[in-house]
Amino acid sequence: MDETASYEVRELCETDLEHGFPELLAQLTQTGTLPLSFWRERYRLRQQLPGTYVTLVAVESATKRVTATATLLIEYKFTRSCGQAGHIEDVVVDAAYRRRNLGSRLVRELCARARDQFKCYKVTLDCVEENEAFYAKLGLERKGVQMVRYFRI
Amino acid sequence: MDETASYEVRELCETDLEHGFPELLAQLTQTGTLPLSFWRERYRLRQQLPGTYVTLVAVESATKRVTATATLLIEYKFTRSCGQAGHIEDVVVDAAYRRRNLGSRLVRELCARARDQFKCYKVTLDCVEENEAFYAKLGLERKGVQMVRYFRI
Numbered sequence: 001m002d003e004t005a006s007y008e009v010r011e012l013c014e015t016d017l018e019h020g021f022p023e024l025l026a027q028l029t030q031t032g033t034l035p036l037s038f039w040r041e042r043y044r045l046r047q048q049l050p051g052t053y054v055t056l057v058a059v060e061s062a063t064k065r066v067t068a069t070a071t072l073l074i075e076y077k078f079t080r081s082c083g084q085a086g087h088i089e090d091v092v093v094d095a096a097y098r099r100r101n102l103g104s105r106l107v108r109e110l111c112a113r114a115r116d117q118f119k120c121y122k123v124t125l126d127c128v129e130e131n132e133a134f135y136a137k138l139g140l141e142r143k144g145v146q147m148v149r150y151f152r153i
Numbered sequence: 154m155d156e157t158a159s160y161e162v163r164e165l166c167e168t169d170l171e172h173g174f175p176e177l178l179a180q181l182t183q184t185g186t187l188p189l190s191f192w193r194e195r196y197r198l199r200q201q202l203p204g205t206y207v208t209l210v211a212v213e214s215a216t217k218r219v220t221a222t223a224t225l226l227i228e229y230k231f232t233r234s235c236g237q238a239g240h241i242e243d244v245v246v247d248a249a250y251r252r253r254n255l256g257s258r259l260v261r262e263l264c265a266r267a268r269d270q271f272k273c274y275k276v277t278l279d280c281v282e283e284n285e286a287f288y289a290k291l292g293l294e295r296k297g298v299q300m301v302r303y304f305r306i
Contacts, residue, residue: 021231022231025231025232028232029232029233030232030233030234031231031232031233031234032233032234032235034234034235038234038235039231039235041235042229042230042231042235045229046229049202049203049205049229050202052202052205053229073226073228075226075240075242076195076198076199076202076206077195077242077243078174078175078178078184078192078195078243079178079181079182079183079184079243080182080183080184080185081183081184081185081187081191082185082187082191082192082194082195083306087228087240089228089230090230090231090232111302114304115304115306119306120304120306121303121304121306122301122302122303122304123301123302123304124279124299124300124301124302125299125300126277126279126296126297126298126299126300127297127298127300128297128298129297129298132298132300135300136300138302139302140300140301140302141300141301141302142298142299142300143279143299143300143301144279144280144281144282144298144299145279145280145281145282145285145295145297145298145299146277146278146279146295146296146297146298146299147277147278147279147280147285147288147289147293147294147295147296148275148276148277148293148294148295148296149264149275149276149277149291149292149293149294150274150275151267151268151273151274151275151276153236153268153272153273153274
C-alpha cells in the first residue's frame with residue numbers, strides 16, 4: 001500500500017464511466033454488462049433532474065483511477081416545513097484501496113453537502129448490521145429497520 | 154365508523170393542499186406552519202422532476218376529505234443494469250380513519266406502480282420495529298438497519 005498516495009474527491013464526470021467507475025460499482029452489487037452507451041444515458045438522465053443526485057468519486061491522483069464512490073439522493077419533502085432529506089446510497093471502495101479512509105472521506109463530504117448545500121434536516125442510509133460501527137464513527141445513529149421487497153422484472 | 158364509506162385512491166392534486174393534506178401529514182411528523190404558497194411551490198418543484206415522485210392519497214368519496222397518503226420516490230441507479238429502486242416515504246392514515254386498510258391499499262398500489270410503471274427491481278422503506286409486521290403482511294422483509302444523522306439547519 002502506498003501510504004503517500006493522494007486522492008482527489010470530486011463529482012462523477014461522464015469520462016469516469018470509461019475509467020473504472022462501472023468496474024468499481026460491480027464490487028458492490030450486480031451491475032449487469034451494459035454497453036457504455038447505457039451508462040452515459042443514465043448519467044445524462046440524472047443530470048436532467050437538477051438538485052437530486054450528487055455522486056462523488058475518489059480518484060487516485062497519480063493513476064487517475066476511480067477508487068471509491070458514494071451517492072447522495074436529495075428528497076424534496078412536504079414535511080419539515082417542505083424540507084429536504086438526503087439518502088446516502090451505493091458506498092463502495094475498491095478492494096485494493098481500503099483502509100485509507102476513502103469511504104469516510106466520501107461520506108463526510110456527502111453529509112457536509114447535504115447540510116450546507118441542500119439544507120437537509122437529515123441524512124439516512126440503510127446498511128447491514130456489520131457496517132453500523134463504521135457509520136456510527138461518522139455521526140450516524142441507528143434509528144429503525146430497513147424493509148425491502150424485490151421484484152422480478 | 155362508517156364501514157360502507159368508499160375511498161378513491163389517486164395521485165395528489167394541487168387542490169388537495171387546501172383540503173386537508175397538510176393537516177394529515179402533521180399527524181406523521183413536524184410539518185411547520187408554512188403558508189399555502191410554500192406547499193404549492195414544493196408541489197410544483199416535484200412536478201419539475203419527472204418520473205421521480207408519486208404521492209398517492211385516499212380521498213373519502215362522500216366528503217372529499219384526504220384521509221391517507223404515501224409517497225414513492227424513484228431512484229435512478231447505475232447498479233442493477235442502470236435500474237430503478239423505489240423508496241416508500243411518509244405513509245400516514247388520519248387517526249379517525251384507521252383500521253379500514255387505507256394504509257395497506259396505498260402501499261400495495263405504490264408497490265404495483267414501482268414494479269409495473271417504473272420497472273423498479275426493489276422497493277425499500279424504513280420504519281420503527283413496531284411497524285415491521287404491518288409491512289411484512291404487504292410482502293416486505295427486514296433487510297438491515299436504518300442509520301440517520303440529523304442536522305441543525
